[in-house]
Amino acid sequence: MRQAPTVRVGGVYREKLGPSQRACAAFPPLAWRLSSLSDRRISLQRISFARQSMADLQNPDICIIGAGALGIALALRARRLGAGVLLINRGAEEAGDPAQGRLVAATFAASAARAQAMRTAGVLGLAHAEPKPNFKAIGEHAKTLAANTAPRDAKERLIALGIDYRTGQPVFTGRQTLKLGDATLRPRHVILATGAKPILPAIPGLDEIAYFTPDTIAGNSRKLSHLVVIGGDAGAIELAQAYHRLGAMVTLVPGEILPGFDREQVVILLRQLAQEGLEIAEDAVVSAILPRRQGTGVEITHADGTTHGLDASHVLVAMGRLPDLAGLGLERAKVRFDKARPQFLQLNPDGHTTNTRISAVGGAAGQNQPHAALRYGAIIIDRLFGTGASRLDSKSIPSFTQTEPGLASIGLIEGERPLPEGTLVLRASFAENDMARALGQTHGAAKLLASGNGKILGASIIGPGAGEVIAMLALAMERGMPVGALAELVLPHPSLAAVLTQLGEAFLATRLPGAWEKRSQALRKLLG
Template sequence: MSTSPDLCIIGAGTLGVDLALYARRLGASVVLADRDRPEQGDAAQQALRMASLVQSAKRAQDMRRAPELGVGASEFKLSAKQVAERATRLVENRIRATSPEILTAQGVTVMRGAVSFVDGRSVLVGDITIKPGKIVIAIGGAPAIPDIPGLGDIDVFTLDSILENQRKLTHLVIIGSDAAAVEQAQLQRRFGAAVTLVPHGPLLPDFDPEAVSLLLAAFADEGISVRTGARVVAINKRSQGIGIEIEAEGGVRETLDASHVLVSAGRKVDLGELDIAKARLRPGANSSRTIRPVGIAAGQEDWSAARAHGRAAVDALLGRRRSNVDFPVPRLVETEPGIAQIGPLAPRAGKARAGDTILRENMAENDRAAAMGNDRGLVKLTLDGKGQIQRACVVDPFAAELAGTLALAMSRKIGLAGLADLPLPRPSLFEVFSRLGENYLAARNVSTKGQGGRTLRRWLGL
């Protein structure tokens, strides 16, 4: 075992394991420092568990909506215990695939024990000191709990604990405005609970407002109460249930009767438990040329974004030049319909440039979406003067898959015109891209010279 590896990754959650294997594929010697406990908020495991729960809830919702598709309604029984057990089994099966024995066989040295910095170049794992060339911090973080009077007097669900809940809830009040809060609102409603969402600020502030409005309309249809603009100002523990006092815009107060409360307010990471002060980083910094926090430790709670950021950090630490292909990572809200956002919102993207165009297509005009009964959605694109996609927003039950295609097109510099001739079966959800491409071409004032140039390139196979 080398005590001077090229790279030491602190934290053996899914992200730490992924980055360790990635670094090994690049030829680096790697020590994975396992703190001998689960890393809180393991994004990949939570995403898989959530995906399992969402599919169970979707099946229940499909049965409720069956009469809309001409299928007679039938009675069904939903077992919260069996649903939770299935999600647990899926996660456990994935964990086995990254056991220490398998990691060792792939060249990763796994060391277990308490981890702490000795100085800026040395790390103590258990009772062994190692001196790696570079260090990645991939530890988890505990759920953040807001300071609300009375909240500490009751048992509160967090995003960690509610994923393992095996009881049917009566009335769940969710405090939060992020994607996780919104996802849980629909999930728990489909599992039979009454749900009230109190955002504590703008709902889904990183997503297109038009997309959010479509999701809110779907929530209203499912009976989910969203108190936009309201805040929880006090919580009163009762002998039966919980009193939730909320304050709406204008100062109007109201008390809700709840059975349970879920808080979704992000996570907090305690780097102090690693004795990071001994690394002698510059004041106010948690990173240096040799030390990089990633994932939750760097404020990246979404699994896809955390992995992309983590791999970029490994590349930088190992001195590996990134390829010219930069894949934009969609931000997702895993609801039905789902929302996928690629790139910053227009107000955050800076001043609009001359020639920028916004195109949109309603999924109501898509034959496949209409046949599935899921035609509430849209695709909205912002293009530059050359027809390259700069930003995108997708609202659809298959938003993740549609957004993946757009991300690939953006990374490969395939303009919207290039999507007009996609060879697609009919009907297909992906027809929305060819329709957008056709609309873009129809709106352009293409000169005869430009048409001739395109024809020549086509004949030459360029």
């Protein structure tokens, strides 16, 4: 009988498969399987045993609680590293993190952007028209796209890739053990990827009406005549603009608006939203909801104490999220909550809880921007399995608001706190960017903070393509690229990213030539 070839398992070539290994080769090479009848029998036995060992896995390398988009992505990453992975679906979609939720939201926003493009086509010399949105058709289009991508995240595919996928409510019974049904699990490490539920403020009368949250409004299939949006985070602003562009009258009552972003650029965004026709009640809060037979009364109180009422058809509450950790028995795992924020976990800089065998990412850790949660989770997994040395650093992850114009920031923010001595504030305007001019979207600017020696400390961008441009800056910061090097970027022309070369050139213009440079220049002049 032919000797079985070695099989690559987690970066190590092994010959013998067994339950002690962290990964099993479920499908040996075809030539080996078909070489002889006896080999085929052994191969089938090995395949059966590998599948059985994965199905009966009680001590996985990593257990991920929460099978939303984030949990699935992290499970696939850990599996690619050769880890034994158990992914637990708690029986319902994770709040704020359904598997295809981001695609549905992006599809809705794209419909709103297209409607606005029709409305403003005259700027580019085209005949403009008032769009006639069909919310049912928009919803069906989003559902179709989600259904087409659903197999990518399907349970069957994950199992075929070697992930142990189970459904049920896990409960911790000790520092390292948890129960799932009748099974007792003892994973090497647990990652909480459980999502986060919307915050519901204590507004008198709110519990007497049917209101939307960011999770439930995705299922709306009707045009909303007057939507009042309560909240000022990125999700609230994005939904307010999208529904207004699709024909609804929208009043935004933000309270604190877009914390963590550059105040100067937030003002630019609010001005643009107001020009589109959004009603924005700045320095005001919703003080009461007044149920009526038809519609809903909304009482607003301003900073000076004055009040006025609104007649709303619908209300959207989008005031942020709280970790959804109920029923996990975290106290038995010696996991403590933050004293200053009792509904949030106490986490160290590496994302670990007070039990170092348990980490939290995404909504469970108070991270409500998907790209940031995915990056944090990837760093945790890489460190667990020795493939990365990066540490969690909130200042290295960009923040986005997917509005038009887009708003993005990373690192230090001007005005958030006193800047280090010698910090340079560099600016570039989209009004001077040829691509922005061609698009008719010249309202916006880029701002970069740098040390005297050229280290990039932070940046804020408002304008078209803000998300893509800030991502390039994030990479430059991670790689330690000095700001002057941005001037050397080779970009297609025209390009929105040319604001980066403007910033690089602005930095170089602040530098005075040193003695050696002056001598070199004089020598070149002398030599003609």
